[in-house]
Amino acid sequence: xxxxxxxxxxxxxxxxxxxxxxxxxxxxxxxxxxxxxxxxxxxxxxxxxxxxxxxxxxxxxxxxxxxxxxxxxxxxxxxxxxxxxxxxxxxxxxxxxx
Amino acid sequence: xxxxxxxxxxxxxxxxxxxxxxxxxxxxxxxxxxxxxxxxxxxxxxxxxxxxxxxxxxxxxxxxxxxxxxxxxxxxxxxxxxxxxxxxxxxxxxxxxxxxxxxxxxxxxxxxxxxxxxxxxxxxxxxxxxxxxxxxxxxxxxxxxxxxxxxxxxxxxxxxxxxxxxxxxxxxxxxxxxxxxxxxxxxxxxxxxxxxxxxxxxxxxxxxxxxxxxxxxxxxxxxxxxxxxxxxxxxxxxxxxxxxxxxxxxxxxxxxxxxxxx
Numbered sequence: 535x536x537x538x539x540x541x542x543x544x545x546x547x548x549x550x551x552x553x554x555x556x557x558x559x560x561x562x563x564x565x566x567x568x569x570x571x572x573x574x575x576x577x578x579x580x581x582x583x584x585x586x587x588x589x590x591x592x593x594x595x596x597x598x599x600x601x602x603x604x605x606x607x608x609x610x611x612x613x614x615x616x617x618x619x620x621x622x623x624x625x626x627x628x629x630x631x632x
Numbered sequence: 633x634x635x636x637x638x639x640x641x642x643x644x645x646x647x648x649x650x651x652x653x654x655x656x657x658x659x660x661x662x663x664x665x666x667x668x669x670x671x672x673x674x675x676x677x678x679x680x681x682x683x684x685x686x687x688x689x690x691x692x693x694x695x696x697x698x699x700x701x702x703x704x705x706x707x708x709x710x711x712x713x714x715x716x717x718x719x720x721x722x723x724x725x726x727x728x729x730x731x732x733x734x735x736x737x738x739x740x741x742x743x744x745x746x747x748x749x750x751x752x753x754x755x756x757x758x759x760x761x762x763x764x765x766x767x768x769x770x771x772x773x774x775x776x777x778x779x780x781x782x783x784x785x786x787x788x789x790x791x792x793x794x795x796x797x798x799x800x801x802x803x804x805x806x807x808x809x810x811x812x813x814x815x816x817x818x819x820x821x822x823x824x825x826x827x828x829x830x831x832x833x834x835x836x837x838x839x840x841x842x843x844x845x846x847x848x849x850x851x852x853x854x855x856x857x858x859x860x861x862x863x864x865x866x867x868x869x870x871x872x873x874x875x876x877x878x879x880x881x882x883x884x885x886x887x888x889x890x891x892x893x894x
Contacts, residue, residue, distance in 0.1 A: 556672055563673035564747045570889055571745025575675060608746065625669060629646065629662055 548593045549624045553578060554586050558595065558621050561613040569609040587611065595620055676747050678826050683882045685735025687823055687875030689728040694868030696724035701861040739879070743886040781857060806849045808856045809863055813845025816867050820874075827878065837874045841867060 549558050556576050561567065573583055590596040595617030599610040613621070680686060700720035707713040741747075820841055821828070828834045845863045852859050 555669070559669050559672035560675065563676045565750040567676070567747035568745050571676075571747050574744050574889070603746070610746075625666060628666055628669075 545627050546620050546624045548589065548595065549620060551586075553582065554590060555624075557583075557586055557590065558613065558617065558624075561596065561611060562618060562621050564612075566610050566612040569611065572611065590617070593617075593620075677749070679740045679744060680732060680736070681823055682827050682878070683735050683739045684875040684878030684880075685731045685739060686728070687871050687878060689731030689875075690819075690823070691868045691871030691873075691875055692727035692731065693724040694864050694871060696720045696727060696868075698861050698865035698868055700724065701864075739882065742888050743883075745889075777857065780855065802855060805855045805859060806846060809849035809859050810846040812856075812860065813863060813867070814842060816845075817841035820871070824874075831878065831881070833877075834874060837870050841870055 549555055553576070557572060560572060560575055569583070572578075572587075573580065576583060578586070587596060587598060591598055595614060597612050597614050599612075601608050601610055697720075700717045703716045703720060704713060707716060817838055820834075820838055824831070824834050824838075828838075844866055848863050848866065849859045852862065
């Protein structure tokens with residue numbers, strides 16, 4: 535296997551999916567955000583976004599916290615340290631692949 | 633690899649290697665993808681300027697600066713004249729952070745959603761260095777302006793603008809006011825780097841910010857001190873109008889979500 539192909543095969547599959555890539559990219563730019571922010575930015579449906587977030591949470595890349603803002607329920611999301619590292623590695627891997 | 637210089641060298645080496653192997657197209661594609669990811673990561677930060685409140689804040693600050701100068705000229709002599717000037721200067725200092733806070737709290741978050749940024753050490757270092765540099769330049773400028781004002785007006789005059797001045801604008805004064813206008817116009821471009829593609833009318837504002845200050849400098853007699861208040865007033869008004877129009881556009885195009893969306 536040549537070097538670019540090996541680099542492609544090393545890309546993180548969890549992040550590589552376009553929907554999740556946008557989510558992780560957005561989360562990497564902030565400390566934390568709520569579900570509504572991701573919904574507005576990604577233009578995904580609620581179900582789709584929840585599924586992607588659940589996968590990212592399972593991988594240990596995203597931390598989900600259910601909280602309240604006043605009396606309004608709010609879902610806070612933040613990238614974990616592992617998630618940030620994985621995203622950085624993904625971006626470096628993307629350049630290494632070509 | 634966090635060192636940007638080492639990263640750049642690595643990138644250049646990669647380009648060279650790709651050229652040798654005839655793979656420049658693939659490399660450009662990867663670079664574009666990375667740039668797109670970078671754009672997505674920067675989107676939350678762009679909301680600070682795309683809603684128009686930052687421009688309104690800057691415009692308010694500039695207007696307050698100009699009005700503080702005019703207040704010392706046009707208000708009747710009393711202890712309140714000095715206090716009014718100080719109050720306007722204080723308003724100028726707090727206008728930007730207050731409007732940015734208002735924009736985030738009442739314009740962006742109810743419409744786009746809640747988000748907060750990570751504290752960055754490098755940002756604090758930049759701010760401290762920036763403050764130190766600004767303080768040195770301000771002190772030097774104040775020293776220079778006081779000297780200039782002393783030369784331009786008699787001691788009894790309340791302000792430079794109220795003093796009879798030379799009718800012909802000097803070349804140095806024109807150059808200074810043009811540079812001042814150009815700097816503010818560049819700043820306007822920086823404020824609107826993202827939104828100027830969408831709001832084409834902002835190009836007219838940019839052109840006005842470049843063209844009007846030297847015109848005022850040419851039409852009004854006096855040195856830099858006499859010409860800068862009307863120029864500052866004009867710049868403040870342009871920023872304020874541009875910001876207000878941007879805010880109205882933002883409010884129209886970003887409706888608050890349905891209550892059950894959170």
